[in-house]
Each structure stands twice: as C-alpha cells, then as structure tokens.
Amino acid sequence: MQRLLLILGCLFLVAAIAWPWLSRLPLGRLPGDIRIVRDGFSFYFPITTCILISLLVSLVLWLLRR
Structure with a gap:
C-alpha cells in the first residue's frame, strides 16, 4: 500500500x-467526444477521451504488476 x-x-x-x-494535448477535443450546444444549454461528454485515458491507466497498472 505504501508503494x-x-x-x-x-x-x-x-x-x-x-x-x-x-494542456496543449487534444484530450477532450477528440473525434467521438459528444458536444451539444444550444441556446441556454450546453452538454459535453468526452467519451473517446475517457476510453483513451482508461486504456492508458490500464496499461500502466498492468506494467506495474509485472
């Protein structure tokens, strides 16, 4: 745990x-990220960014366990 x-x-x-x-990386602005902007309303869900970060974290954890 300490490690x-x-x-x-x-x-x-x-x-x-x-x-x-x-902050200069295009994370959050990748193709596949959902962005809806209308009058008085905006919705943003970075699904592609979430998947990419999840894969990266999984890879790092896998490498640390080896």
Whole structure:
C-alpha cells in the first residue's frame, strides 16, 4: 500500500509539473467526444477521451504488476 501511494504521489507531482504541456494535448477535443450546444444549454461528454485515458491507466497498472 505504501508503494502504491508513493507511486501515485509521484505521478501526480509529475502531472502537475508537466501541466502547461499536457494542456496543449487534444484530450477532450477528440473525434467521438459528444458536444451539444444550444441556446441556454450546453452538454459535453468526452467519451473517446475517457476510453483513451482508461486504456492508458490500464496499461500502466498492468506494467506495474509485472
């Protein structure tokens, strides 16, 4: 448990430091993300982004368990 918390803390630290560069990635604006904008209403669901992030997290966890 301590190892997992240490790794997660380091990952969050790296993400925080790299945020200016990470914000330039097209995550959240990928083809397949649902966006509906009407008068007085907007709906946004980044389904493709969620799937991509889920695959990436699954890959990282799989690599850590090996």
